[in-house]
Amino acid sequence: MYHYVRPEPDDLPYFRYLHVEDFKSQLDWLDETYGFVSRGDFENALMTREPVPGAVLTFDDGVHDHYHHVFPELKRRGLWGVFYVPTGIYQTRTLLDVHRIHLLIGRHGGMEALDALQAVVEDHMLVDKDNAAFRSNTYRFQDNDEATNEVKRVLNYYISYEHRCSVLTEVLAALNGHRGNGFDGFYLSLEQMQEMADAGMVIGSHSVSHPVFSKLEVDDQWREIDHSFSFLEEVLAEPVRTFCYPYGGFHNFTDDTQQLLKKRGCRFAFNVEPRDIEAQDLADHPMALPRYDCNMLRFGRASMGRERPVESAPL
Numbered sequence: 287m288y289h290y291v292r293p294e295p296d297d298l299p300y301f302r303y304l305h306v307e308d309f310k311s312q313l314d315w316l317d318e319t320y321g322f323v324s325r326g327d328f329e330n331a332l333m334t335r336e337p338v339p340g341a342v343l344t345f346d347d348g349v350h351d352h353y354h355h356v357f358p359e360l361k362r363r364g365l366w367g368v369f370y371v372p373t374g375i376y377q378t379r380t381l382l383d384v385h386r387i388h389l390l391i392g393r394h395g396g397m398e399a400l401d402a403l404q405a406v407v408e409d410h411m412l413v414d415k416d417n418a419a420f421r422s423n424t425y426r427f428q429d430n431d432e433a434t435n436e437v438k439r440v441l442n443y444y445i446s447y448e449h450r451c452s453v454l455t456e457v458l459a460a461l462n463g464h465r466g467n468g469f470d471g472f473y474l475s476l477e478q479m480q481e482m483a484d485a486g487m488v489i490g491s492h493s494v495s496h497p498v499f500s501k502l503e504v505d506d507q508w509r510e511i512d513h514s515f516s517f518l519e520e521v522l523a524e525p526v527r528t529f530c531y532p533y534g535g536f537h538n539f540t541d542d543t544q545q546l547l548k549k550r551g552c553r554f555a556f557n558v559e560p561r562d563i564e565a566q567d568l569a570d571h572p573m574a575l576p577r578y579d580c581n582m583l584r585f586g587r588a589s590m591g592r593e594r595p596v597e598s599a600p601l
């Protein structure tokens with residue numbers, strides 16, 4: 287599982303991404319160590335429920351990196367990948383909150399972002415958290431990483447979606463005034479998606495608005511699934527019904543979510559659970575296939591800047 291893959295950005299000193307050169311090193315390493323599964327063999331494994339050895343590459347969030355830095359590299363190597371796109375952005379033409387959070391932290395660092403957030407957020411907004419615990423954390427966090435995690439926990443999990451967008455807008459305004467919303471060029475265009483699909487890439491659904499599904503009522507889960515598949519069916523010539531859960535991990539979706547995906551004809555869905563896909567997963571849990579975060583593999587540590595090669599296998 288990959289997210290941002292790019293060269294060093296100019297204006298985002300705290301941004302976490304995988305440097306494109308590390309991405310290439312990781313592809314070399316994967317190729318030498320495991321090899322890659324062809325699209326045909328993967329399709330076959332889904333049908334026969336027999337795993338095949340090798341790696342399958344997935345890319346989440348539909349960011350422009352996937353067209354500009356990943357796609358050319360995959361083409362050059364004769365590889366394919368599955369690209370999961372949150373479809374709501376093509377209607378709203380605004381950045382998803384999850385990406386505004388990345389940019390907030392990327393530009394200002396976790397400490398500054400957390401201070402600004404604590405000045406804006408109010409107890410009653412944090413419906414999914416013991417508010418008192420959060421409010422008592424008025425000390426400065428020890429380091430950027432800790433503060434970054436807290437900002438993400440508050441904005442992705444604790445806060446009610448009713449308040450998130452406006453809180454984020456207020457925090458961003460407090461920190462950097464009213465810049466543009468940054469939508470242009472942040473995501474894949476529809477033309478780029480089609481070009482990638484024509485070249486053998488799979489484009490799948492990453493929901494409409496990238497919510498934590500376990501925070502949603504079943505009706506809202508259905509809308510997120512149904513509308514995102516309908517959108518891809520409308521804009522792509524030959525869509526493949528596949529899905530990956532926003533954020534990932536078993537706490538982010540429910541059995542209902544998996545049933546709804548099946549009902550909508552989804553063929554396979556990816557969770558984030560760091561282990562190999564076994565025959566039993568293909569047979570019994572095709573809506574929750576495990577996958578590794580690239581961070582866990584050699585050369586894959588998404589960081590602020592280039593990662594030095596590590597000597598031992600990091601699994």
Ligand SMILES: [Zn+2]
Pocket residue numbers: 346347492496531532533
């Ligand atoms: Zn995502």
